[in-house]
Amino acid sequence: MPVTVIVGCQWGDEGKGKIVDYMSSKMDVVARYQGGNNAGHTVVINGEKYVLHLIPSGILHDAVVSVIGNGVVVDLVGLVKEINEIEGNGFEVEGKLLISEQAHVILPQHGILDRARETSLGAKKIGTTGRGIGTAYAEKMARRGIRACDLRHKDTFVRKYREFGAYCNEVLTKFFGVEAVDVEAHLEELLKCGERLKPMLSDTVTYMNNAIASKKNILAEGAQGVLLDVDFGTYPYVTSSSPAPGGACTGLGISPRHINNILGIVKAYTTRVGEGPMLTEQKNEVGERIRKEGGEFGATTGRARRCGWFDAPAVRRAIQVSGCTGIVITKLDVLSILSEIPICVGYETPSGRTNLLPFDVSDIDQCKPIYETMKGWECDLSHVREAGKLPQPAIDYVLRLQELMGVPIDMVSVGPDRRQTLAFGK
Ligand code: IMP
Secondary structure (H helix, E strand, O other): OOEEEEEEOOOOOOOHHHHHHHHHOOOOEEEEOOEOOOOOEEEEEOOEEEEEOOOOHHHHOOOOEEEEOOOEEEEHHHHHHHHHHHHHOOOOOOOOEEEEOOOEEEOHHHHHHHHHHHHHHHHHOOOOOOOOHHHHHHHHHOOOOOEHHHHHOHHHHHHHHHHHHHHHHHHHHHHOOOOOOOHHHHHHHHHHHHHHHHHHEEOHHHHHHHHHHOOOOEEEEOOOOHHHOOOOOOOOOOOOOOOOOHHHHHHHOOOHHHEEEEEEEEEOOEEEOOOOOOOOEOOOHHHHHHHHHHOOEOOOOOOEOEEEOEEHHHHHHHHHHHOOOEEEEEOHHHHHHOOEEEEEEEEEEOOEEEOOOOOOHHHHOOOEEEEEEEEOOOOOOOOOOOHHHOOHHHHHHHHHHHHHHOOOEEEEEOOOEOOOEEEOOO
């Protein structure tokens, strides 16, 4: 069976980019199925760092075709910038990147509306990336969105863009009380971006299904994490799409019967960017040390990530809705700085103990983490190339996570480079 789905099983930033890149050498197709340029995938190849926001990490491999599926929202200006950057680094894009004709586009007004809404929410803000993701998905569901196929017909695009621009200005001025946007000022650049992207537009649904029929190896790459899923995450502190594996079916136009591997990516501790509950957050010196050691700053916005202990009930919730067949533990090396490592194994609640993160944030607020403490290993792991050569306390830590998650751990990552990825338990 050809399709593997990769999902983040926390609040994003689990290190999916590195694992997608690692697995891409065995793939024919790597496809993104949701999200937009709110994502930030950092990939290190031979010491060189590449940050991708919208384009699947497969683009860094010569033999891989990268697909931006219909479930993705495509920032026209952002995508062209990213293509230029990748080409500037010597990678080929044209002929290797397909963009779904049904993908909805993000226009400058989506970002402006997103930021106006966040400002108006004040202390109740979501902490979005401000990239217009939620507003683009909202327009899609309201059946007013503009799709990539509209770029094929200049008149249609211009008409829809002007209608949308006028609508946004009403909302901006009358509801948010901020300045209107000069609609015409953005038009020329958008049309130029449209021209650049036109040759890459494709019926990606047929492409994906043909690839499946001809038994190609396909990786479907989720962005963000399952705890940010609009249905299963900590609503309303979520993104506006479906990172959970079901999103791969609707976001690429493929049947669930073609998916057999679902690989969950899990960081050895927890991080979160933006607002919303995070029960194991360490707002103290230890949290600060983890942030510094792990370089926990957003690849897209540069924001400091909130850091804390591994939260088994939260990961278990993500695994429950994802049906993961295997797990990759990332950033184990970051914990080398600690002599003792607490793990949250469950929560105390007013109605007793639970081992699953509740869905309702007001229930989450009532939960108190129950910790057990593991011994640290306090030595550098970055040079380790075989799981068997990890220090025993590190092996014990990974095995305890495996027991708590109830899913086999297939790989452990001890650094950002492709070479720092160890097969586990085989
Ligand atoms: P939005 O996706 O920009 O609407 O932001 C909604 C929430 O998702 C905010 O808490 C963001 O910080 C979070 N978010 C969006 N993209 C990512 C990501 O790639 N990694 C981690 N958090 C993200």
